[in-house]
Amino acid sequence: MSRKEVVPLLIGVVLVVVAALVPYVANGYWLSIALTAMMYIALSTSWALFSGPTHYISLASGAFFGVGGYLVATGMSDYNQSFWLMMAISALVATVLAGLIGLATLRLSGVYFVIFTLGLAEMIRNLVSWVQNNFLGSRGLYVLTDFTEAHIYWMLLAVATAVFIFGWLIDRSRLGFALKIIGNDETVARHVGINTAWTKVILFMSTGFFAALVGAIIAPRYSYIEPNLVFSPELSFLVVIMALLGGTHRLWGPLVGVIPFTLIWEAISIWIPNFTTLFLGLAFLTIVYFIPNGFVGLFEKLRAKSRSWQ
Numbered sequence: 001m002s003r004k005e006v007v008p009l010l011i012g013v014v015l016v017v018v019a020a021l022v023p024y025v026a027n028g029y030w031l032s033i034a035l036t037a038m039m040y041i042a043l044s045t046s047w048a049l050f051s052g053p054t055h056y057i058s059l060a061s062g063a064f065f066g067v068g069g070y071l072v073a074t075g076m077s078d079y080n081q082s083f084w085l086m087m088a089i090s091a092l093v094a095t096v097l098a099g100l101i102g103l104a105t106l107r108l109s110g111v112y113f114v115i116f117t118l119g120l121a122e123m124i125r126n127l128v129s130w131v132q133n134n135f136l137g138s139r140g141l142y143v144l145t146d147f148t149e150a151h152i153y154w155m156l157l158a159v160a161t162a163v164f165i166f167g168w169l170i171d172r173s174r175l176g177f178a179l180k181i182i183g184n185d186e187t188v189a190r191h192v193g194i195n196t197a198w199t200k201v202i203l204f205m206s207t208g209f210f211a212a213l214v215g216a217i218i219a220p221r222y223s224y225i226e227p228n229l230v231f232s233p234e235l236s237f238l239v240v241i242m243a244l245l246g247g248t249h250r251l252w253g254p255l256v257g258v259i260p261f262t263l264i265w266e267a268i269s270i271w272i273p274n275f276t277t278l279f280l281g282l283a284f285l286t287i288v289y290f291i292p293n294g295f296v297g298l299f300e301k302l303r304a305k306s307r308s309w310q
Contacts, residue, residue, distance in 0.1 A: 009168075012164065016157070016161055019038070019157055020154065020157060022034050022153065023149075023150035023153055023154070031149050031150065031153065032149060033262065033263070033266060034153060035149055035152060035153045035156065035221070036262055036266070037258055037259055037262040038153055038156040038157055038160060039156055039214055039218060040238065040239065040242055040258045040261075040262060041156075041160045041254065041255055041258050042156055042159045042160040042163055042210060042213075042214050043061055043065070043210070043211055043214055043235075043239045044239050044242045044243040044246070044254035044257065044258055045160065045163045045164065045167065045243070045251070045254045045255065046163045046206065046207050046210035046211060047061055047207055047211075047239050047240065047243050047254075048243045048248040048251075048253065048254050049163070049166070049167050049170065049203060049206060049207065050200070050203040050204050050206065050207045051240075051243070051248060052183075052243075052248030052249060052253075053176070053179035053180050053182065053183040053203075054179060054182055054183050054200055054203070055183055056106070056113055056200070057113070057114045057240060058113070058114075058117045058204070058207065058240075059114060059117040059118040059121060059233070059236040059237070059240065060098075060101065060117040060118075060120055060121055060207075060208075060236065061121075061207070061211050061235060061236045061239045061240075062121045062125075062231055062232050062233055062234075062235045062236035062239075063097075063117075063120060063121035063124045063125075063231065063236075064094045064097070064098060064207065064208040064211035064212050064215065065211045065212065065214060065215035065218075065230065065231075065232075065235060066121075066124065066125065066128070066215060066227070066230040066231035066232070067090055067093060067094045067097065067124075067208075067212050067215065068087070068090040068091065068094060068211065068212035068213060068214065068215025068216035068217075068218075068219070068230075069090075069215035069216060069218060069219040069222070069225055069229075069230035070090075070128060070141075070215075070225060070227065070230050070231070071086055071089060071090035071093060071216070072086040072087060072090055072143060072215075072216045072219040072225075073141035073142070073143045073219055073225035073230075074086075074141060075089065076141075076142075076143055076144075076145075077141040077142050077143065077225075078141070083143075083145055083216075083220070086216065087213065087216040087217070090212045090213075090215070090216045091209050091212045091213050091216065093212070094208040094209060094211065094212030095205050095206075095208050095209040095212070097208060098204050098205045098207060098208025098209070099201055099204075099205045099208075101117075101120065101204070101208075102200060102201035102204040102205065103197075103201055105117070105120075106197060106200045106201060106204065107197065117236075118233065118236070121231065121233060121236060122233060124231060125227055125228065125231030125233075128227040128231060129227040129228065132226070132227055141224070141225045141226070142223065142224055142225075143219045143220050143222065143223055143224075143225055144220075144223065145220040147220045149221070152217060152218070152220060152221050155217045156214065156217055156218075159210060159213050159214060159217065162210075163210055164251060164252075166206065167251045168251065170203075171251065175199060175202065175203075178194045178196075178199050179199060179200075179203065181194060182194065182196050182199060182200065215230060234280075237280055237284075238261075238265070238280070241257075241261065241280065241283050241284055241287065242254060242257045242258045242261050242262075243257060244257070244284075244287050244294055245257030245260075245261055245283070245287055245291070245294055245295065246258065246294050246295055246296060247293055247294025247295055247296030247297045248294065249293065249294075249296070249297065250296050252296075253294055253295075253296040256294070256295045256296055257294060257295060261283070264279075265279075
């Protein structure tokens with residue numbers, strides 16, 4: 001391993017250690033903010049692993065997140081199963097679901113894929129609500145554990161760390177190289193012998209896996225689970241905007257977008273909650289028209305200009 005590769009790894013280790021210490025120096029409101037930010041770091045980074053190199057904009061994160069949270073709630077509330085067992089089951093179910101969705105839809109591209117993934121998330125939410133209301137006799141489920149917010153934060157940190165390690169390994173593998181070719185020109189990728197369909201499906205499955213883990217871990221934070229809470233279309237849009245704001249062409253890019261956006265989103269949600277949807281639209285337009293490559297891309301562009309002036 002070269003020195004160029006060792007330095008980022010050491011920085012990553014230091015950041016993980018610092019992040020692990022947050023519950024010791026923050027509590028109450030600020031720990032809650034840190035927990036929310038860590039949730040979106042894991043979700044946005046795992047989303048970027050697939051959508052960054054392929055340029056496919058998926059709005060299915062809310063569906064996979066909901067699968068994780070809802071299955072944990074169902075298993076614990078109705079069948080008295082352990083949290084850890086249901087978390088593992090939910091991750092497996094979401095991975096299989098993502099694989100089936102990928103096989104059926106990843107031949108689509110552009111706006112068609114965006115619309116399908118959004119419609120799919122809404123279909124799953126309405127289907128679960130219909131089953132809940134008509135066959136299970138109640139709208140909500142209880143997730144009662146001994147976990148504190150600090151415990152949930154540390155579990156999310158572990159998932160986020162796993163996402164970064166997975167992304168680093170993918171980037172160094174033949175699969176990562178194939179994804180970069182697909183992102184540049186999918187037709188060329190097929191002509192050079194890359195199985196583009198399976199390559200995309202594998203990465204899409206990883207997105208479903210990590211999103212379900214996050215949803216399962218967050219379930220004890222909510223305590224009371226209902227379909228409209230965990231199958232949230234708003235979450236899918238937030239994940240996309242945070243990832244694009246930071247930049248998806250670098251593994252650490254989404255991290256740069258999540259932290260400031262979480263703070264701004266929290267402030268707007270508290271002070272002017274009726275403007276949250278408007279803010280999402282304005283944020284998306286700002287990214288598209290002014291910083292299409294995110295903060296990371298903007299920083300790299302400015303650095304390149306400064307070097308050319310020297």
